[in-house]
Amino acid sequence: MASNKPAPEAPSRFGSDFTTEYASGTDTESGTALTAEFGTEGLGGTDRSWEEWNPTEESVRPVRGRHRVAKQRNGLARSSTVLGVGVIAAVGAGGMATAQSKPPVSISLPDSLADKLPDANSLPGVGALFSEESAADQAQTAAAPLTSAGITTAEAEQGATDAGEALRARILQQAEQQQSAADAEAKAAEEKAAAEKAAAEAKQKQDVAEAKAEAKAEAAKKKAEEEAKAKAEAERLAKLAASYAIPTSSYTITSTFGQAGSMWSSGYHTGLDFAAPTGTPIKAVHTGTIKSAGWSGSYGYRTVLELEDGTELWFCHQSSINVSVGQKVTTGETIGRVGATGNVTGPHLHLEVHTSSGTGIDPMTWLRDKGLTP
Template sequence: MAFPRATGKHRRPSRLTRKGAGAVGVAALATTGVVGTLAAPALAADNAAESTTVEKTALNEAASMDVAVVQHIAAQAGAQEEAADRAAAKAAAEKKAAAEAKRKAEAERKAAARAAKEREAKKRAAREAERKRLNAYVAPVSGSYVSTGYQTGGALWSSGSHSGVDFHAASGTSVVSVGRGTVVEAGDGGAYGNQIVIRMSDGTYTQYGHLSSIGVSVGQSVTPGQQIGLSGATGNVTGPHLHFEARTGPDYGSDIDPVAYLRGHGVDV
């Protein structure tokens, strides 16, 4: 005969009953979402931790990327700055070289201009010196003196007087043209012995007599100081010397004072 278990409020459930009820309660809680609600905070914490890790990783990667970008940009900027410095240095060097080349070219131009000016000045000076030389007059015998004066009287001369002057000169002494001119006579002159007559550039004439030798020919141009012969004692003489005349024409009888003539052309005799 079975006796039913009393269920009054003052009777405590048995252990088995409590355990069964607990299991049923857990199942019920699971079914109703209570367990899920209780488990949610743990899942959320895990998700938050994972999210934080991901964010940190992303931040680290971003930071690394930022550093790389900054370094790359800095490297580019440095390279560009270095290239700019090189370009500036090159431009400065080229500018300096161009300025130096210009300065050198200008200096060379000025030097060439000075040299050309100096050459022209030297040419002008040489031409002037030559002009003066050609227009200058000299004594017919260098270092000599007049031994017999102009118009000295005596039986030695057919006209009764000396038509020129005699320059002291040993035989073989150099005789030169007193100025620029053209030879019109060169040969035997009778009483004058070997003689030379020159038409001077100013239209006057000079004569050189008693020569031992003649060194020019008719038609030849001569210049001041040019040797034309050697002194001697040919013709009507008493000893070696140079007979010199100045004339207005080529022939005997047109003589003028030879000393005054030479002095008038700047010759100290």
């Protein structure tokens, strides 16, 4: 890199050459003789001692003239070496512009003047601006280009030397990280929504399955209860059937209870008719006592059997009676025979059932309650 040629040294009145060459003689322009007041003893020919320099507003004013001393922090430029660097960072639509460096400009000062300049660290209020870094660190900092300012150690290890590009890379990396975080958050939200939907569907299916299972279990329970009830009823009827019997055999049911007709004086049939041949045996339906036995008008020959609970069974239209009043009979015992006596159209057994209060009920229903099927 090219640099400006150093300016020639100007004679100093503080140097020995100036004292010897210019302290005496004649001014070439005015013709006035020069005295030795600018000798080695200082101005005015008197011996003056140098005091500690205390910078004031007048003494720290910038030097006007061709040569200027650039003062920079952190040891970037000291004494006769000045490092001039221009750094431009611009942000545009396309990104961050690269910082460009300017060539350094060398400025030299006479050694006689440079040697007598005070040390910056000794200046009141100025020395604090300089860090207490070592000379090696200062040299390394001064040697480092300003374009590397702001580059992290990791970026420097990766070979990054341009601060603008490093900043641009960090911005892009941060944008990518933010985009990745947003994508991850969106994906997590989608996964959460999908999981919640799947859980809701699974719960709904589970509820439906549980409802079906519960309904099935309830139906099975109800069926089992009904079956158990039917079984118990069958057992009960079987047990009753062992102690009850159909009143005759080889019969045909011709008229039922409540059937309407003019041939019955009440206007409806009051019993159950078993049509059978004359002389067919009539059996005691259940164990009981003969309450009456004999002729009974339109009923013909009739036998009344009273059971233990007070129920009365009427056996009517018999051709003959085989029992007497007060006699104890058992289930299946013959108490008479089928006939056609009384108000009849043919031989049959007319059976009526009366409760203990005297109310007539349907014989068919009563027999079925006892486990019998006429």
